[in-house]
Amino acid sequence: MADRPFPLGATAVAAALGALTLGTLGAVLAQAGGAAPGPADWAAVRFTLVQAALSAVVSVALAVPVARALARRRFAGRGAVVALLGAPFLLPVIVAVLGVLAIFGRAGWLSQGLMAVGLPPLSIYGLHGVVLAHVFFNMPLAVRMILQGWQAIPAERLRLAASLGFGPGAIWRHLEAPMLRAVLPGVAAMIFAICLTSFAVALTLGGGPAATTVELAIYQALRFEFDLPRAAALSAVQVGLCAVAVALAARLALPAGFGAGLDRVADWPARAGGWRWVMDGLVIGAAVVFVALPLVAVARQGVPGLAGLPPQVWAAAGRSLAVALASGALAVGGALVLALAVAQGRRGYELAAMLPLAASALVLGTGLFVIVQPFVSPARVALPVTVAVNAALFLPFAFRILLPEARSLQADHGRLAQALGLGVLARLRWVTLPRLRRPLGFAAGVAAALSMGDLGVIVLFAGEQGATLPLLVQRLMGAYRMESAAAAALLLVVLSFVLFWGLDRWGRGNAAA
Amino acid sequence: MRSSFLAVGFCATASLAAAETPVLTVLTYDSFVSEWGPGPAIEKAFEATCGCDLRLVGAGDGAALLARVQLEGKGSEADIVLGLDTSLTAMAAASGLFAPHGVTGSFDLPVDWDDPLFLPYDWGWFAMVHDTTRLATPPASFQALAASDLKIVIQDPRSSTPGLGLLLWVKAAYGDRAPEIWSALADNIVTVTPGWSEAYGLFLAGEADMVLSYTTSPAYHLIAEDDATKAAAPFDEGHYLQVEVAGKLAASDQPALADAFLAFMGSEGFQSVIPTTNWMYPARTPAGGLPEGFDTLITPAKSLLMTAAEAQAARGPALDEWLTALSR
Numbered sequence: 001m002a003d004r005p006f007p008l009g010a011t012a013v014a015a016a017l018g019a020l021t022l023g024t025l026g027a028v029l030a031q032a033g034g035a036a037p038g039p040a041d042w043a044a045v046r047f048t049l050v051q052a053a054l055s056a057v058v059s060v061a062l063a064v065p066v067a068r069a070l071a072r073r074r075f076a077g078r079g080a081v082v083a084l085l086g087a088p089f090l091l092p093v094i095v096a097v098l099g100v101l102a103i104f105g106r107a108g109w110l111s112q113g114l115m116a117v118g119l120p121p122l123s124i125y126g127l128h129g130v131v132l133a134h135v136f137f138n139m140p141l142a143v144r145m146i147l148q149g150w151q152a153i154p155a156e157r158l159r160l161a162a163s164l165g166f167g168p169g170a171i172w173r174h175l176e177a178p179m180l181r182a183v184l185p186g187v188a189a190m191i192f193a194i195c196l197t198s199f200a201v202a203l204t205l206g207g208g209p210a211a212t213t214v215e216l217a218i219y220q221a222l223r224f225e226f227d228l229p230r231a232a233a234l235s236a237v238q239v240g241l242c243a244v245a246v247a248l249a250a251r252l253a254l255p256a257g258f259g260a261g262l263d264r265v266a267d268w269p270a271r272a273g274g275w276r277w278v279m280d281g282l283v284i285g286a287a288v289v290f291v292a293l294p295l296v297a298v299a300r301q302g303v304p305g306l307a308g309l310p311p312q313v314w315a316a317a318g319r320s321l322a323v324a325l326a327s328g329a330l331a332v333g334g335a336l337v338l339a340l341a342v343a344q345g346r347r348g349y350e351l352a353a354m355l356p357l358a359a360s361a362l363v364l365g366t367g368l369f370v371i372v373q374p375f376v377s378p379a380r381v382a383l384p385v386t387v388a389v390n391a392a393l394f395l396p397f398a399f400r401i402l403l404p405e406a407r408s409l410q411a412d413h414g415r416l417a418q419a420l421g422l423g424v425l426a427r428l429r430w431v432t433l434p435r436l437r438r439p440l441g442f443a444a445g446v447a448a449a450l451s452m453g454d455l456g457v458i459v460l461f462a463g464e465q466g467a468t469l470p471l472l473v474q475r476l477m478g479a480y481r482m483e484s485a486a487a488a489a490l491l492l493v494v495l496s497f498v499l500f501w502g503l504d505r506w507g508r509g510n511a512a513a
Numbered sequence: 514m515r516s517s518f519l520a521v522g523f524c525a526t527a528s529l530a531a532a533e534t535p536v537l538t539v540l541t542y543d544s545f546v547s548e549w550g551p552g553p554a555i556e557k558a559f560e561a562t563c564g565c566d567l568r569l570v571g572a573g574d575g576a577a578l579l580a581r582v583q584l585e586g587k588g589s590e591a592d593i594v595l596g597l598d599t600s601l602t603a604m605a606a607a608s609g610l611f612a613p614h615g616v617t618g619s620f621d622l623p624v625d626w627d628d629p630l631f632l633p634y635d636w637g638w639f640a641m642v643h644d645t646t647r648l649a650t651p652p653a654s655f656q657a658l659a660a661s662d663l664k665i666v667i668q669d670p671r672s673s674t675p676g677l678g679l680l681l682w683v684k685a686a687y688g689d690r691a692p693e694i695w696s697a698l699a700d701n702i703v704t705v706t707p708g709w710s711e712a713y714g715l716f717l718a719g720e721a722d723m724v725l726s727y728t729t730s731p732a733y734h735l736i737a738e739d740d741a742t743k744a745a746a747p748f749d750e751g752h753y754l755q756v757e758v759a760g761k762l763a764a765s766d767q768p769a770l771a772d773a774f775l776a777f778m779g780s781e782g783f784q785s786v787i788p789t790t791n792w793m794y795p796a797r798t799p800a801g802g803l804p805e806g807f808d809t810l811i812t813p814a815k816s817l818l819m820t821a822a823e824a825q826a827a828r829g830p831a832l833d834e835w836l837t838a839l840s841r
Contacts, residue, residue: 031584040836094711098718106664106703107719125704200707203669204715208705210840216707220671223576226583226604312548370584377590379570471543477710478544480733480792482717 010341014352024367029232052195055134063142069280071150085140102297125207149183189249193357242358302490305483328448330391335398343410390451398443441507449500540591546571551790558782595759603825612763623816631758635793638752640745651746659697666721682753695838751815
């Protein structure tokens, strides 16, 4: 029993996730029989796959050098740079799109610069625009996750490498490449799944109907045609695509197998100066500029309206914070249980943990609505439902962050813990929680902050009161109040960021991370 | 101690009183309910006369409303659905969930109204809106727009009611020539957005010269922001109307209150709020007339509107034509 501390817990969490994602799909399907997707839907599937795959590959490819440079260098403001990389994926989609456009759009800073020297403005609309926005969202997240991988390489291995006289090339071959092999497939699968369900970004920057995603087809089927069978069928296709991606990633990922360390802070030997120093500086600088410029644009749009924010904004902010903390705690708890089970070799749970990423929030909301509505007024359960759904939706993020380190933990300390006969609680207290504190803090920060910005299900359930901050941003835009909306969005970003930063900071404790 | 006993007693009486007050539930779109929409003022005005509690429940946009009542079926808590438009009413009528309104009387609409199930409460013309400081002389038709190199941003008809309205506009104006118009327009369309907010946001950010919105949009900028630089371009072929309507659900447990609300909808208390909160024309012009600033808006020479049945029939083929023309 001791090597399987949470078999019941993991099964329960997996069952809950399965019920939320597949059960709601079933509930929608049960409203009417099945239907096969048509030719236009398959075109949407193709576009969805292409943009999601490109976005994942580009995000990960750009993230590796940035994470590597950050892992190797210590400089003033490094903490701020790492924190900055938490910001983009917290932005509400429409705000992020406007931020990206303020830089790369037809009237953006870059285009204005080009036109000032007599060149034509940039055209951002098309597949490249979609990928650019997805990279802006996801590359920083990938950097943070890959950076965790670098930090998980035991300091002892690095010292051994130094005493053996390894150069940067040898360190890459023996330490860094195996680590990346363990971490990258999971990160790529996650970004792929996120981009799979993209709809507002893909349509707005895709330039037109050629950029139709499966999620838009689901939206159309549900909203305008009330064709539940078609929506359910499309949603099943989406879940299937994600399942394939996750299964592929699980096959490609191999444990890095470094062996146990003593949890000392890693000290990279290869801090060579010269061209490597310049390269690392350039890479970090480019990443910071790429991420920071749209954020500066968002701030510039938001600041003028801050003074005139309507009072309802503050109540909504309070509700959002409560929802975020509750769902963040739920998500991380569930993710921890699943990650520990997968680390012990029960790989089936990995699919359960990733499933919510592919679920259409719209189908999930509709399904829950169908299930809840006969028994209780939807508006009355709006906030609890939002907490549960957000916890499920953001559990995959927490899971991906925890899994590589849960694996190392199992490989390094599993047998010792078993030999000592530690019980479930003792093991959690003495082995698991202290060693996973850094990824736990980061995961909690990500889950809570994402939940803060989410606008998936609340729209279906919210009553006259009880709006969350993202919903309020949407309502302000709908009432032409773009300036107030920009200010409320800025407030949302700042609050999410503080939440994320606080939890992440807790995880890092006193360690130089 | 004592004051908290008093407080508990007070709450108990208050909730008893609340239990005796009948509740009328109106399902409507999100921006109607919001603090900046007509909802709060209308709730106050109706509750002053009805001796009831008016609950406004927001559910996304107009299309989402219909999906929601279809989901809820006869078990719906709602008594009234407010916020459908004429491109959705045929489908709503076919659901069999709505009861006749029984209200007679005339409306100040540019077209005749004789729908037995749905009553109009406001209306507006779709229009391409531009910034006069950036575009002094706008094109006067879709053909002229297509011939120009102006950039526009529109909404996707598969996810938004204005997007669907534009499809019907082009179809009503050009009939079989609609595919030709769309092909010619394709290179003017910078992008297509999922909803109105995204499109309007892009336009204000300078990403396009014109945006699909309403002839009344400039009134918001003029009245609320004192900004006279936004204008709608009058098109020779006429402008398509969006008529927003409400209907009573047949399964309502408050049919008398629901009827009272539908009657109230045409009254001063409701109609006078519409122009500067929903930024549309009221279905019955208030006694005091329209607010100052509305007189600066364009009045199209010709109003286009398909009947509910025509709109329903035209939607599928028009969507296919649109997809074919723009996917290339």
